[in-house]
Amino acid sequence: MKNYQGYLIDLDGTVYLGKERIPYAREFINALNEKGLPHLFVTNNSSKRPDQVAKKLRDMDIPAETDQVFTTSMATATFLSKKKPDASVYAIGEVGLLDALSDHQLELVDEDADFVVIGIDRDVTYEKLAKGCLNINDGAGFISTNADVTIPTERGFLPGNGSLTSVLEVATGQKPTFIGKPQAIIMEQALEKLGLPKEETLMVGDNYPTDISAGMNAGLDTLLVLTGVTKREDLKHVEKQPTYVMNHLKEWLDQMK
Amino acid sequence: MKNYQGYLIDLDGTVYLGKERIPYAREFINALNEKGLPHLFVTNNSSKRPDQVAKKLRDMDIPAETDQVFTTSMATATFLSKKKPDASVYAIGEVGLLDALSDHQLELVDEDADFVVIGIDRDVTYEKLAKGCLNINDGAGFISTNADVTIPTERGFLPGNGSLTSVLEVATGQKPTFIGKPQAIIMEQALEKLGLPKEETLMVGDNYPTDISAGMNAGLDTLLVLTGVTKREDLKHVEKQPTYVMNHLKEWLDQMK
Numbered sequence: 001m002k003n004y005q006g007y008l009i010d011l012d013g014t015v016y017l018g019k020e021r022i023p024y025a026r027e028f029i030n031a032l033n034e035k036g037l038p039h040l041f042v043t044n045n046s047s048k049r050p051d052q053v054a055k056k057l058r059d060m061d062i063p064a065e066t067d068q069v070f071t072t073s074m075a076t077a078t079f080l081s082k083k084k085p086d087a088s089v090y091a092i093g094e095v096g097l098l099d100a101l102s103d104h105q106l107e108l109v110d111e112d113a114d115f116v117v118i119g120i121d122r123d124v125t126y127e128k129l130a131k132g133c134l135n136i137n138d139g140a141g142f143i144s145t146n147a148d149v150t151i152p153t154e155r156g157f158l159p160g161n162g163s164l165t166s167v168l169e170v171a172t173g174q175k176p177t178f179i180g181k182p183q184a185i186i187m188e189q190a191l192e193k194l195g196l197p198k199e200e201t202l203m204v205g206d207n208y209p210t211d212i213s214a215g216m217n218a219g220l221d222t223l224l225v226l227t228g229v230t231k232r233e234d235l236k237h238v239e240k241q242p243t244y245v246m247n248h249l250k251e252w253l254d255q256m257k
Numbered sequence: 258m259k260n261y262q263g264y265l266i267d268l269d270g271t272v273y274l275g276k277e278r279i280p281y282a283r284e285f286i287n288a289l290n291e292k293g294l295p296h297l298f299v300t301n302n303s304s305k306r307p308d309q310v311a312k313k314l315r316d317m318d319i320p321a322e323t324d325q326v327f328t329t330s331m332a333t334a335t336f337l338s339k340k341k342p343d344a345s346v347y348a349i350g351e352v353g354l355l356d357a358l359s360d361h362q363l364e365l366v367d368e369d370a371d372f373v374v375i376g377i378d379r380d381v382t383y384e385k386l387a388k389g390c391l392n393i394n395d396g397a398g399f400i401s402t403n404a405d406v407t408i409p410t411e412r413g414f415l416p417g418n419g420s421l422t423s424v425l426e427v428a429t430g431q432k433p434t435f436i437g438k439p440q441a442i443i444m445e446q447a448l449e450k451l452g453l454p455k456e457e458t459l460m461v462g463d464n465y466p467t468d469i470s471a472g473m474n475a476g477l478d479t480l481l482v483l484t485g486v487t488k489r490e491d492l493k494h495v496e497k498q499p500t501y502v503m504n505h506l507k508e509w510l511d512q513m514k
Contacts (some may be wrong), residue, residue: 030351038266047454105297121383122383123383124381124382124383124482125380125381125382126378126379126381126416129416129420130412130415130416132414133414133415133416134413134415137413137414138413149428149430150390150428155387155391156391156394157390157391157394157428157429158387158390158391158428159383159387159390159424159425159427159428160384160428162427163386163423163424163425163427163428164424165423165424166418166420166423166424166426166427167416167420167421168416169415169423170406170416170419170420170423170426171406171407171414171415171420172414173367173406201353
């Protein structure tokens with residue numbers, strides 16, 4: 001087992017499940033802190049601001065600072081401001097996305113936007129989708145925070161941002177640029193923020209199609225924990241295996257010692 | 258030119274364009290009435306009730322009775338009540354759809370629906386889409402009034418029902434049954450209402466992918482009028498040609514005499 005200098009860590013299914021902390025997640029984060037190993041929580045949830053995510057973790061007794069959280073909304077805003085500083089953006093999304101765009105000095109507009117950005121929006125309306133279409137048809141670039149087709153909730157699987165994005169995709173005939181996991185975009189930005197080379201960093205997550213694929217796409221070693229979406233038998237159907245597969249984070253902790 | 262005993266006629270692009278009557282549409286309908294030739298207006302617009310559509314036509318001085326209008330909402334309600342009389346339906350749509358379902362004694366419910374039906378809904382919300390997903394995941398049949406990806410408006414192309422439907426399709430992984438043109442379902446019902454065999458009936462429309470394909474799929478002869486969506490050069494790219502292609506309805510009128 002390699003001695004990694006830093007960690008990128010998924011949240012839902014890895015650290016918590018909905019409102020419940022996953023066993024050994026706290027011990028794992030505590031161990032990283034004790035050893036002084038830098039780590040970032042990397043999430044496809046575009047709806048929350050990083051301070052809200054950090055608070056949720058601390059409320060579960062998991063140590064987390066705001067600057068240890070990297071959301072796909074932050075990655076999207078960074079991506080856009082690198083493409084065109086001071087770009088104008090027509091945004092469909094919740095506070096996590098809108099605040100990230102404003103934090104990066106991107107101008108939120110209704111018309112003549114340089115980019116249309118869509119993230120999960122539980123207050124979506126036909127008019128918002130219509131404006132998204134019109135801006136894309138007028139030549140705006142088309143960006144989506146993430147392609148997750150569903151959100152797991154206590155009620156069942158509800159439409160995720162990948163499903164909402166499909167309205168704009170089908171109506172305009174244009175394909176969006178996705179930013180979140182499994183894309184390398186979010187991972188490369190997270191690595192830059194962490195300040196470590198990919199060879200020294202481990203991606204930890206529960207979801208093969210998003211977390212593990214994201215790690216692979218960005219050239220990182222990967223640890224799949226079987227505490228969330230992906231089951232061991234799912235791995236029979238994929239060609240490229242994670243670097244490590246463990247039932248829970250305790251197995252990793254034991255090896256770190 | 259064959260002497261047809263009845264006509265199925267598209268509306269937008271054939272009889273009117275938005276709020277404007279298309280030249281010779283009135284003369285064409287007047288000629289059908291003078292000759293006593295039965296005809297139905299067949300529309301993929303699920304949002305309006307047939308009396309509202311007939312009134313819009315009469316406001317343009319085009320003779321039309323309520324029972325000469327056949328909407329995809331009426332076809333959808335008929336389809337469902339044949340499948341299961343008194344079925345329970347979770348519906349996303351506007352008054353034209355909701356009234357058609359009620360007219361067919363279908364029960365509108367939020368949960369445990371036999372079918373989920375989606376038509377264009379300019380008041381769509383995330384919660385409506387969420388309930389659609391949950392019902393489909395719980396085993397409800399999945400029906401969509403039509404697959405039109407856009408609606409042409411004065412503002413530009415806005416999302417059509419095919420685009421809204423994609424949210425449920427992507428989020429549930431299920432394919433819907435579409436009812437409207439180009440499907441044969443709506444055409445076969447329209448023929449039944451008209452009371453004529455397909456060999457005696459002509460489908461008239463401006464849109465090759467919907468109107469003309471619908472006629473072909475149901476085994477009717479077709480007249481493409483070049484007053485709307487499809488242009489003569491578009492026909493170079495399709496294998497099966499319409500039975501007749503005309504610049505406008507005057508050419509057909511001249512041949513009827």
